[in-house]
Amino acid sequence: MEPQHYKDLYDILAHAQGYIFPNEIDLQWGILIVVYPFITGLVAGAFILASLERVFKVTILKATYQIALLTALSFLLVATLPLISHLSQPQRAYEIMITPHSSSAMAIFGFVYLWYLMVVLLLEIWFDYRHSMVLWSQEKKGVMKWVYKILCLGVTDISPRTLSWDKKLGYIITIIGIPSAFILHGYVGFIFGSIKANPWWSTPLMPIIFLFSAMVSGISLVLLVYMVISRIRKIAIDLSVLDSIGKYLFFVLILDFTLEGLDQIHRIYEANESFEILKLLVSGKLYLTLFVSQGLIGTIIPLITLAFLQFYRGRIKLRKTLYFIVGMLVLVGVYSMRWNVVIGGQLFSKSFSGFTSFKVGLIGLDGTLMAAFWLILPFGILAFLLWLLPPWKMAPEED
Amino acid sequence: MKFYLPPQISRLAIAFAVFITLFLVARHFLVPETFGQYGHYRGASLDDNAMPVIHFSGQQACLDCHQDIEDLKLQGPHKGIHCETCHGPGQAHVVSGEAKDIFKPSGREFCGNCHSSNAAKKKETIHQVNMSTKNPGKNCTECHNPHQPWKVKK
Numbered sequence: 001m002e003p004q005h006y007k008d009l010y011d012i013l014a015h016a017q018g019y020i021f022p023n024e025i026d027l028q029w030g031i032l033i034v035v036y037p038f039i040t041g042l043v044a045g046a047f048i049l050a051s052l053e054r055v056f057k058v059t060i061l062k063a064t065y066q067i068a069l070l071t072a073l074s075f076l077l078v079a080t081l082p083l084i085s086h087l088s089q090p091q092r093a094y095e096i097m098i099t100p101h102s103s104s105a106m107a108i109f110g111f112v113y114l115w116y117l118m119v120v121l122l123l124e125i126w127f128d129y130r131h132s133m134v135l136w137s138q139e140k141k142g143v144m145k146w147v148y149k150i151l152c153l154g155v156t157d158i159s160p161r162t163l164s165w166d167k168k169l170g171y172i173i174t175i176i177g178i179p180s181a182f183i184l185h186g187y188v189g190f191i192f193g194s195i196k197a198n199p200w201w202s203t204p205l206m207p208i209i210f211l212f213s214a215m216v217s218g219i220s221l222v223l224l225v226y227m228v229i230s231r232i233r234k235i236a237i238d239l240s241v242l243d244s245i246g247k248y249l250f251f252v253l254i255l256d257f258t259l260e261g262l263d264q265i266h267r268i269y270e271a272n273e274s275f276e277i278l279k280l281l282v283s284g285k286l287y288l289t290l291f292v293s294q295g296l297i298g299t300i301i302p303l304i305t306l307a308f309l310q311f312y313r314g315r316i317k318l319r320k321t322l323y324f325i326v327g328m329l330v331l332v333g334v335y336s337m338r339w340n341v342v343i344g345g346q347l348f349s350k351s352f353s354g355f356t357s358f359k360v361g362l363i364g365l366d367g368t369l370m371a372a373f374w375l376i377l378p379f380g381i382l383a384f385l386l387w388l389l390p391p392w393k394m395a396p397e398e399d
Numbered sequence: 400m401k402f403y404l405p406p407q408i409s410r411l412a413i414a415f416a417v418f419i420t421l422f423l424v425a426r427h428f429l430v431p432e433t434f435g436q437y438g439h440y441r442g443a444s445l446d447d448n449a450m451p452v453i454h455f456s457g458q459q460a461c462l463d464c465h466q467d468i469e470d471l472k473l474q475g476p477h478k479g480i481h482c483e484t485c486h487g488p489g490q491a492h493v494v495s496g497e498a499k500d501i502f503k504p505s506g507r508e509f510c511g512n513c514h515s516s517n518a519a520k521k522k523e524t525i526h527q528v529n530m531s532t533k534n535p536g537k538n539c540t541e542c543h544n545p546h547q548p549w550k551v552k553k
Contacts, residue, residue, distance in 0.1 A: 017519075019520045095429075095431075098426045098430055099430055118418070162406060165405035169405070169407060
């Protein structure tokens with residue numbers, strides 16, 4: 001008799017090349033773990049764009065300030081769900097918060113996340129919207145009246161003095177918020193960068209690279225959301241807004257590209273014992289997602305296009321279209337970057353002598369449809385938030 | 400100047416106090432009863448882990464009845480390989496002692512799992528043979544005793 005496990009073993013061995021250890025056949029971290037840093041990055045990036053407006057008083061970007069904050073919130077609410085749905089015991093997920101261990105990077109992340117959600121993002125939005133929410137609660141009838149009353153926690157005082165405090169406190173939150181956003185996403189990079197057994201991940205540059213790619217993706221997302229919202233509301237897209245976001249995107253993308261290049265050059269020059277296998281990895285299994293998708297489509301083409309848009313002041317329609325395409329390409333590039341890190345780091349054997357392979361399933365808790373669901377859900381939440389807290393119906397600012 | 404506390408601050412302080420209290424209350428009820436019994440984990444998880452059906456018995460269990468094979472194995476290069484590495488999970492057989500409950504490997508591919516030449520495997524770690532030129536058509540066990548491969552029958 002030949003037991004099933006031997007048959008399975010033969011099937012599985014067909015996925016491996018060269019020599020790998022038994023526990024490396026299956027990838028423990030699948031597509032949902034790719035989606036998680038992607039979403040967290042969008043949050044941090046969108047928030048940092050909003051903060052730029054506020055701290056450096058970039059008046060042009062006012063139009064996108066609330067959009068950026070609400071986008072950050074919609075994605076932040078979903079950020080942990082891919083992780084939770086990846087667990088085999090999701091009903092126990094909350095235990096990480098109630099019995100955290102200080103040596104667990106993931107447990108501490110729970111608190112970083114909570115801090116960012118409760119103290120930074122919600123508060124900043126609250127201070128920003130309180131005046132309007134009070135006005136809406138006076139205008140509206142029925143349920144909505146009460147919804148807004150509850151949302152402003154019953155603080156209905158809109159005397160100039162109190163309103164000026166909204167501004168001051170909101171500003172303080174923004175100042176706290178910038179390092180918090182850096183920590184939130186730097187932390188995601190840290191979780192990978194601190195895995196010392198994995199030469200593809202283990203580099204102190206990882207948090208910084210993650211942070212800059214986060215900014216790149218968040219800025220692109222806000223750019224796209226702004227364009228789509230304007231389309232839906234049938235108002236003209238303000239080209240100066242696009243130019244201004246595009247300028248930031250251009251500079252941050254250059255920094256991001258430089259940092260990632262630095263990381264690779266360092267790896268190549270150092271050429272330690274893992275180098276041979278990593279060279280095979282990037283020239284083989286990661287070729288498409290690294291060089292084509294992340295490098296060419298996600299970085300080089302957007303960089304050239306953005307450089308061109310810096311001085312090209314010609315046809316408006318063309319410029320708008322180019323910005324839209326650049327935004328999409330950058331998102332594809334950053335998604336590929338997450339893929340290359342998460343999946344790439346698990347494809348080669350720690351014996352440095354072989355590879356396993358990865359196939360994403362379509363269905364199932366760890367499949368493509370699930371990942372797509374977590375990526376689409378935030379847009380639903382965003383639509384709801386924009387309906388509940390429409391930036392274009394806010395109380396006018398009086399300075 | 401009189402001290403002025405903006406209403407937002409006092410209201411938010413209350414909201415946060417409520418939130419933190421709720422968290423602590425929830426925590427009180429949600430922390431599993433046996434948490435911390437032995438260390439920073441749920442003590443009852445040890446029982447959970449003991450529940451799954453046992454498939455592997457470990458080599459020691461085989462020796463009650465097959466000490467002869469172990470004695471033979473100890474003389475040869477396979478001495479470091481435990482019975483269940485080749486014979487698969489043996490707990491059912493340990494209990495029943497019946498032949499049908501244990502896997503008896505056969506065929507050239509079986510030895511090839513470990514010995515077929517593979518450029519990525521280090522030569523010092525394991526001896527490798529080219530499966531297509533090594534005595535083709537013959538089963539490895541016709542010449543090698545699997546428990547003591549150097550007892551070669553010619």
